Amino acid sequence: MTAELRERLRLIVVTDPDCGPGREVAHVARAALRGGAPALQLRMKDASARETTELARILVAETRAAGALLFVNDRVDVALAVGADGAHVGQDDLPVAAARRIAPPGFLLGVSAETPELARAAEAEGADYVGVGPVYVTGSKADAGDAVGTERVARVAAAVRIPVVGIGGITIGNAAAVLHAGAAGVAVIGAVMRADDPHAATRSLLAPLAPLTARG
Amino acid sequence: MTAELRERLRLIVVTDPDCGPGREVAHVARAALRGGAPALQLRMKDASARETTELARILVAETRAAGALLFVNDRVDVALAVGADGAHVGQDDLPVAAARRIAPPGFLLGVSAETPELARAAEAEGADYVGVGPVYVTGSKADAGDAVGTERVARVAAAVRIPVVGIGGITIGNAAAVLHAGAAGVAVIGAVMRADDPHAATRSLLAPLAPLTARG
Numbered sequence: 001m002t003a004e005l006r007e008r009l010r011l012i013v014v015t016d017p018d019c020g021p022g023r024e025v026a027h028v029a030r031a032a033l034r035g036g037a038p039a040l041q042l043r044m045k046d047a048s049a050r051e052t053t054e055l056a057r058i059l060v061a062e063t064r065a066a067g068a069l070l071f072v073n074d075r076v077d078v079a080l081a082v083g084a085d086g087a088h089v090g091q092d093d094l095p096v097a098a099a100r101r102i103a104p105p106g107f108l109l110g111v112s113a114e115t116p117e118l119a120r121a122a123e124a125e126g127a128d129y130v131g132v133g134p135v136y137v138t139g140s141k142a143d144a145g146d147a148v149g150t151e152r153v154a155r156v157a158a159a160v161r162i163p164v165v166g167i168g169g170i171t172i173g174n175a176a177a178v179l180h181a182g183a184a185g186v187a188v189i190g191a192v193m194r195a196d197d198p199h200a201a202t203r204s205l206l207a208p209l210a211p212l213t214a215r216g
Numbered sequence: 217m218t219a220e221l222r223e224r225l226r227l228i229v230v231t232d233p234d235c236g237p238g239r240e241v242a243h244v245a246r247a248a249l250r251g252g253a254p255a256l257q258l259r260m261k262d263a264s265a266r267e268t269t270e271l272a273r274i275l276v277a278e279t280r281a282a283g284a285l286l287f288v289n290d291r292v293d294v295a296l297a298v299g300a301d302g303a304h305v306g307q308d309d310l311p312v313a314a315a316r317r318i319a320p321p322g323f324l325l326g327v328s329a330e331t332p333e334l335a336r337a338a339e340a341e342g343a344d345y346v347g348v349g350p351v352y353v354t355g356s357k358a359d360a361g362d363a364v365g366t367e368r369v370a371r372v373a374a375a376v377r378i379p380v381v382g383i384g385g386i387t388i389g390n391a392a393a394v395l396h397a398g399a400a401g402v403a404v405i406g407a408v409m410r411a412d413d414p415h416a417a418t419r420s421l422l423a424p425l426a427p428l429t430a431r432g
Contacts, residue, residue: 048308048309049290049305049308049309049310050307050308050309050310050311051308053310053311053314074265075293075310076293077291077292077293077296077310077314077315077318078310078314080293080317080318081310081314081315081317081318082314089265091266092264092265092266092267093264093265093266094265094266094269094291094293094294094297095266095269098269098293098294098297098298099293099297101296101297102293102296102297102318
């Protein structure tokens with residue numbers, strides 16, 4: 001399972017309501033899945049839980065059909081209620097130990113952990129993977145803070161046994177460097193959600209990642 | 217159980233971060249419990265899930281010790297993780313049927329339902345009680361809308377078998393009228409949270425409610 005999970009975390013497409021004029025999150029997400037995205041994370045920071053639930057229901061059907069994973073950001077209850085594969089929580093969200101307590105076996109929990117210390121704590125509390133970032137400068141998250149670079153990815157990856165996913169400012173040009181630093185995969189927002197062609201952008205992002213993750 | 221639940225819903229003290237200068241929510245909540253409040257609802261609209269979880273953990277210990285119920289507003293995951301008695305969801309929150317799916321037997325679900333139609337839908341989806349309001353004009357909820365009056369409480373109470381709780385602008389002076397209209401109880405925010413003496417305010421609110429609810 002660990003090798004399989006690692007493989008499916010090589011690219012997480014994180015949704016963003018800001019996905020271009022006249023485009024809907026569900027349509028862009030579907031294009032990403034057609035492009036081969038092995039995982040989606042539904043992130044709706046300013047939406048109500050009801051709206052998040054409605055979109056999560058649509059996406060869980062899409063990801064299941066595509067054989068991809070669906071994570072719901074922050075709202076563990078929504079993730080559980082719609083039957084998503086997991087949830088992603090930040091340091092201000094439900095603590096991972098608390099989330100683990102209410103989740104059934106096999107439910108995946110990702111945790112944002114910017115330092116080796118936070119990553120080790122998340123692993124000890126039961127996280128299945130940690131996200132570290134922003135690796136590069138990003139415009140997608142207003143509160144993301146300064147870029148931590150691939151050196152930080154390497155330090156976090158060395159600190160834990162669970163997979164590490166780099167996030168923040170990831171592009172087709174720099175994605176491979178994040179894996180070289182020790183990450184199992186990358187998470188992207190703008191590189192797919194605001195791409196002119198989300199399907200092609202997903203394929204292009206995956207191309208340089210596949211050979212590396214084949215190492216298992 | 218239904219009669220017992222109805223009895224414990226006769227006064228729900230809803231927390232508010234705006235609880236007076238130099239006062240903390242946990243302290244005011246404790247005073248309300250000492251004053252006999254049979255139920256608390258933790259409501260933290262602008263807080264992170266982590267902050268809500270931390271305060272919920274404190275309050276669940278307090279309510280258990282006092283033999284009172286603890287509901288968590290909106291965050292069903294937090295309620296489940298801390299072992300609260302239930303959650304209260306609005307029409308924009310996790311749908312009650314979705315919440316019911318992830319909650320263990322006996323977990324209580326309250327739903328805001330301003331009309332007989334919404335109340336019947338909530339009952340059909342598995343709600344244990346409905347909240348209706350704002351009964352009177354209130355300053356505690358910026359988005360509460362126009363007052364619906366006790367006539368609406370009566371109509372909602374006539375439409376469902378589950379208990380109805382009136383909320384919005386409830387004071388010591390008008391609480392009994394809400395029960396006369398058919399409610400099992402009232403929920404208050406400012407009348408306790410911003411009272412000079414929350415302990416005395418709770419006792420005063422309960423006094424006119426007890427004889428009525430003794431009808432069972």
